[in-house]
Amino acid sequence: MREGKATKPTMSKSYSVAVAGATGAVGVEMIKMLEQRNFPLQSLKLLASSRSTGKKMTFRGEELTVEEMTEASFKGVDIALFSAGASISRQFRQAVTDAGCVMIDNSSAFRMEDDVPLVVPEVNPEDVKWHKGVIANPNCSTIIMLVPVAPLHRAFGLKRLVASTYQAASGAGAKGMDELLRQTRDVLDGKPAEPHAFVDPIAFNVFPHIDVFQPNGYTKEEMKMVNETRKMLHTDAIRVSCTCVRVPVQRAHSEALNLEFEKPVTPEQAREVLAAAPGVIVVDDPANNRYPMPIDASGHGEVLVGRIRQDISQPGQTGLDMFVAGDQLLKGAAYNAVQIAELL
């Protein structure tokens, strides 16, 4: 077996896949997902920057060696899962599509481009069909929000959404998760919290600053939730506002959602719709202290939904409040990307 490739007995149809950014927090989860979901692989190529070249990683019990990503890397590759940052995605787009390879990109580079579908398989699988070589994975907080919100929108017509997020350190990758642990240890030892991966201290703190500020006062992360929601639900009529906040949690994002619908909807009706929705687990039994929490969502591909209640600030049962939690690295990134590959 060649370095950097794992082969598998050919199934009815199997694919050559490359993971670009294989050693990053999301890349590692992408590889795990391909393994766990028994993705029909003809070969697997692990690509990263020269810094990580030669690193060994295990896949289906075999040791694979990470190769340096170059424009030549994509020859003979069917699907490339990219999670190496927006600039790397931009740099390699042409080489990937020229090689006849489909790029499934986890970065924000192409998400809002008209000829790039933005896909959550539970929300808009049909959009995969019109891709022209690139399919974008939405922003993690948008994915985690839309998996439960899309089925409610289809049933009751979403008019307006106010979201407040509780986002994990993993949103800044492995360095964010490492920083949370290191800084927390330092603070417990009486040392100052030194921020590197984040602008502000993350240990025992929260801050309303994820991605860069826009002229309208929202952050880019907040505007992603607005714009990506509209693109995936195929309507500009849905009004969205949100506040994105980083919290000292390792790898699952939570969100408090306030929803306003065209049609009346009771919490019972919402629970019924959500219980039948793909990718959603209803965890909503407050009497027994059961509601979504990031520690319970971690390691799972599904989004947990609970605290579903009639919004008492809205007339006529048109409003709902709820709380959701989902694994940022899995459903928010790696799992969604592999699901898109499966759709192909």
Added chain:
Amino acid sequence: MREGKATKPTMSKSYSVAVAGATGAVGVEMIKMLEQRNFPLQSLKLLASSRSTGKKMTFRGEELTVEEMTEASFKGVDIALFSAGASISRQFRQAVTDAGCVMIDNSSAFRMEDDVPLVVPEVNPEDVKWHKGVIANPNCSTIIMLVPVAPLHRAFGLKRLVASTYQAASGAGAKGMDELLRQTRDVLDGKPAEPHAFVDPIAFNVFPHIDVFQPNGYTKEEMKMVNETRKMLHTDAIRVSCTCVRVPVQRAHSEALNLEFEKPVTPEQAREVLAAAPGVIVVDDPANNRYPMPIDASGHGEVLVGRIRQDISQPGQTGLDMFVAGDQLLKGAAYNAVQIAELL
């Protein structure tokens, strides 16, 4: 000097004060506040349960001994600051008022009673006047929300408010703060997170459960924010919904607020009103990474307000989004109680 009392040269007018629950997280801060604000004291009595009797505490450089609280404790006392839980407040109310002493109560015991004013000095100082022996300190998250929201309401007419909170461990007192530190150490050491003060793990986690669940699906904490807001702003027309969430932060609460007004209001107008409002510090310079954070609010009596922006989900400049942070033990409890005592 007698045990448990500190005397001071008589000023124009001075008061005998008792702190009930002196050894609790809020009680300790109440004593610090009386010291820092040079409250005109004739004497200070530190009261607690028999468990803490005999404990020594320092006030203005003198050592005071904690006394066991009995019905006889309030004879000759002018003002009793209570922070020993709702059941203790209920138990001693009669004894306190029979002694001609005014009870300023930090618990939720009497807040919604018609003949008990609920007061934030920056919001509704005039309500102190009609007290009948008891004045209630509002819930911490309500105080931190209303200090900035009340002046905006007066200027632009608040119609609806959606709040999502990021509440610190101190909301469960010293035992909550201790639990956060202990549990965080345990998790970092690879041990399981054992919850005692909270139902759920607080280390590296968040949970949407503060106080008990109500039949409408909201928690009691969330309904306090709804009902106390209406009582203090003297109107039932303001519609409020909120989701209260505990986060692994030591002692300052943060809140993401989405506000809808009768009159149009720009972020600039809101900043002007807030800059002139008592008890508020506008921290709103995203270009230089300046916004409210709990670590910056800790130890301060003022509420920090920032991320002020026009809500893009509302038409015609009638909506604002903002983020606030305030010290739960100070403005959320001890400082507000001492401010009420000063009003008297």
